[in-house]
Amino acid sequence: MNDTPDTGPATLRWDDDGQPLSSIYGDFYFSRYDGLAESRYVFLDGNDLPKRFNALSSDNTQRTFTIAETGFGSGLNFLASWQLWREHPRGNHRLHFISVEQHPLTPHDLTRTLTPWPELAPLTEQLTAQYPVFIGRGIQRLHFSDNVSLTLITDDANRGLQSLLWPELSSAGVTRQPRVDAWFLDGFSPSKNQAMWSEELFSTIASLSGPNTTAATFSAASVVKRGFKSAGFTVTIEPGYRKKREMVTAARASRPETVAPACERASELYYQQATHRASNELTALVIGAGLAGSHTARALAESGWHVTVLEQHTPASGGSGNPQGLLYARLSHRRETLPRFNLHALMYAQRHYQSFWRNQPNGGEQCGLLQLANNDKQAAAQRQVVTALHHPSALVQSVDAAEASHLSGVTLAQGGLYFPDCGWLDPRQLCAERLDHPNIKVHSNQYVHELKQIEGHWHALTGTANSSSIGHAAIAVVACAERSGQLSQLAPLPLKPIRGQISSLCATAKSVKLKTALCAKGYLAPAHGGEHSLGATFNLGENNLALNPQDHQCNLEHLNELGEHVSAAFNHPTVNAVTGGRAAFRCTTPDYLPVVGPVPDYPALKRECAALGRNAKAVIETPASYHSGLYVNCGHGSRGLAYIPLCAQLLTDIINRECAPLDAPLAQALHPARFALRDLIRGRQTESHH
Known part of the structure; x- marks a missing residue:
């Protein structure tokens, strides 16, 4: 869906010592001596982060410290930075770590790669719990404890970082680009991955850097030194880690003339974007x-x-006052704006609601959701979605009628898309x-x-x-x-306000067996408080919010479309069986x-x-x-x-x-x-x- 031929999951080889190598670039992910010690030496100390983190406690002007990295790899640099962050007084300050990775590790390989460092285990567990499945190019934002967030960009390094830039008018006088405080350049070595160290990348680094930005990298290759200098940095050659002779640190000396990013129109x-000077x-x-x-x-x-x-x-x-609302979004195999937004919004929301589901057990349930196919054409389109997303079973699965029946707990005549991490919430x-x-x-x-x-x-x-x-x-x-x-x-x-009415049905001995949320033209939520929420109508142009029996009947027709056995679980209800409902306006564009x-x-x-x-x-x-x-x-x-x-x-x-x-x-x-x-x-x- 968002994929291009040059992005895809990493394929690893493991040497006799259990060290991971990239099959694409033929290079190790970190030092064979001690990857964590190397991260601390090259990137944390190379950017003077212990001192800078400590100074934040007395700085009321900078609320967020931002680190950007080329090459997320195993996430070791991120975890090392997070660990250091925890060791310093930080008050209400936040750490934002931005990293771009063209070939992300699979969740299994990520876990295996980080196993040698048990001291990072509490942080590794949080990372692996939120680590997104590969769905092609795009940006994923993850939030963790200690006021730490991670923006993980799946893309080529330069293109991914350029996606953060906004077109600017040089005459506007106010820069609106995000500002990076420290750079970690940690792609595979320039001799094995030249594209990671291109002139274009250093130009993008310049656009995202401020007057006090620093940088560090394990490489002291000429292309690296030239690139930093062209981006307005003063370059310093430092002793490398262990047997590596040299490495580079850099500090922003000036802000060079940069060209605003290209735009289609x-x-x-x-x-x-920003219209208020902080x-x-x-x-x-x-x-x-x-x-x-x-x-x-x-x-x-x-x-x-x-x-x-x-x-x-x-x-x-x-419109936020309904007793039950379903978390889902309609996906498509097409690489268009609306389905792209739906995909990224859904993945973000699934991570976002984890703590609510965990801490508010009566406020909803991560019970999974089935988006049922109404016909063969729709079923084929749903299968295309899964194929386009590289079969990410942790996000969405294509299931047949038998599998859908097993998952839902009720007999269903059709299959559809199953979203295991979706469910329902009480918006109130x-x-x-x-x-x-x-x-x-x-x-x-x-x-x-x-x-x-x-x-x-x-x-x-x-x-x-x-x-x-x-x-x-x-x-x-x-x-x-x-x-x-x-x-x-x-x-x-x-x-545009669009009126919508939901209906409440009393739970029965059969209906309480429903384990997942169901949706097709309408939706049905699992029982909560002895009732099911059934909805919802779309009444464009209607302004009266009083409940009406015609809309209850419309919702019951939606129930029938979910299947004969679903309707039978409620004894084929009529409007008289509806115990209540609610009408409100949706706001659409x-x-x-x-x-x-x-x-x-x-x-x-x-x-x-x-x-x-x-x-x-x-x-x-x-x-x-x-x-x-x-x-x-x-x-x-x-x-x-x-x-x-x-x-x-x-x-x-x-x-x-x-x-x-x-x-x-x-x-x-x-x-x-x-x-x-x-x-x-x-x-x-x-x-x-x-």
């Missing part, structure tokens, strides 16, 4: 306390922001858990009629005659689903992708980019106009549980100007400016959609 330069005042308003608002508030709070959440009613009272409990943080204050029954920026702060104003302020902060995030478009700054967004990022000044965008209406390739030379410090996270439709964790992290990284958990093209596909730019190119008027 000149208009992409308008897809800027300061010591880390205060944020979040409008909405549903799944999007609570996750955004939590992600910001965990990165040091003090967050005030304003909710019109009570938390999880809108999930929102409460996300909002339970010392940096978050929640104010319910607060209707925000207007957002207004006054002297550098965003104020939330009521709709009363006096229009008083009910909260203010340095930045504001709008995350209140379809109501987001009622605020004037977001009125041009084409948000025309391209079915959420809206995540900074809010443009839409009238200014229309003026600045008017030339796109005449020429789609026109160069936009002026800095883009945005509402400084105003962001949005909405439009998740019926996939909120899958989409929102990744989107909340993406938005937080945008705000903090840190490396995003998605490559730039995918992040741009979620950008709030995309609809207005498309309308301009197509000659349409960008107006309020409300």
Whole structure:
């Protein structure tokens, strides 16, 4: 699906001493003497990390220390850095480790490779528990204890690191690229893997480095020294590890002139990200306390922001208020934007909910999910998904009717896709858990009629005659689903509310045998509290949230489509058997992708980019106009549980100007400016959609 011929899992050979060698490059993964000692000597000491980590405890200006690495390999350098991080006082500071790997190890080989270092076992266990399956090119974000996160990029080194770069206007005056504090260049030796040490790679390193960036590598080859110098580093030759004569350390001497990364269209330069210069005042308003608002508030709070959440009613009272929601996303074998986003969002969400499932046993269950095929054509398409993803059984499996019946505990007439790490959650409990943080204050029954920026702060104003302020902060995030478009700054967004109704069915002696969640046109959750959730309808254009029997009947028809035996488990229920239900609005967009990022000044965008209406390739030379410090996270439709964790992290990284958990093209596909730019190119008027 995301694969290219030059990426694929690593194939290893093991020598007589149990040392792993790459079958592709014919080189060892680390020193035959002691790989961990080599990591500490070359990379940790070579970048002076013990001293720099220790200094963070008294530094209030740098909240995150970022290390970037070429060649993740066995993850030994990451684990060594994490171990060192734990040994130093760090307060609320965070360690972000970015690593790119063209040929990732399989989970089995990763575990075997790290076995010789039992002192790393507590960290190795966390890494192997989250280590993603290979699904081709892409970015995976993993979170660990001790405020440590890992961004693992599967790709060629230069292309993978370039995917972190955003097109910039040199005249904008503010750099928006993530900044790396220390580089580990640990690819196989230049003589065996020349592409890893290319001029293009060092140019990318320059773009991602700041004035105090350092670097270290085991190699002292001429190409390495030249590359660092071209990237603006001062090179120092140091004694190598053990029998290796020399190694290189480097420190940034200056910021050389760098070229903004290439973009497919000149208009992409308008897809800027951070619109708020970070300061010591880390205060944020979040409008909405549903799944999007609570996750955004939590992600910001965990990165040091003090967050005030304003909710019109009570938390999880809108579309996030259903008793059971299913975690799944529809995948495709096609390498298109929507299925690519679905895949990465699903994998992130599965890791994200592990602690919730573990610590909130009544709030959901990681019971697995079956996406049943409705017909032979759909079954064939599902098998293509598994093939395109290289048969990742830990992520998704193609199963026949017999296997599906065994997994679910009920007789099923069709097979489908089985997601072993999916399941259901109670969104209400999930929102409460996300909002339970010392940096978050929640104010319910607060209707925000207007957002207004006054002297550098965003104020939330009521709709009363006096229009008083009910909260203010340095930045504001709008995350209140379809109501987001009622605020004037977001009125041009084409948000569509779609009513959905779920039905509750009383569990029976047969229905409680259902072990997995089922979905086809509709979905059925396993029994919880004596009831099953069945849903959900799609009522575009309907505004009445009162329950109606026609929608209950529609849900019962969905139940029948899951199979004769499933319906029979409930004694072929009629509308009279429905014990309750709930209706709410989903918020969707025309391209079915959420809206995540900074809010443009839409009238200014229309003026600045008017030339796109005449020429789609026109160069936009002026800095883009945005509402400084105003962001949005909405439009998740019926996939909120899958989409929102990744989107909340993406938005937080945008705000903090840190490396995003998605490559730039995918992040741009979620950008709030995309609809207005498309309308301009197509000659349409960008107006309020409300």
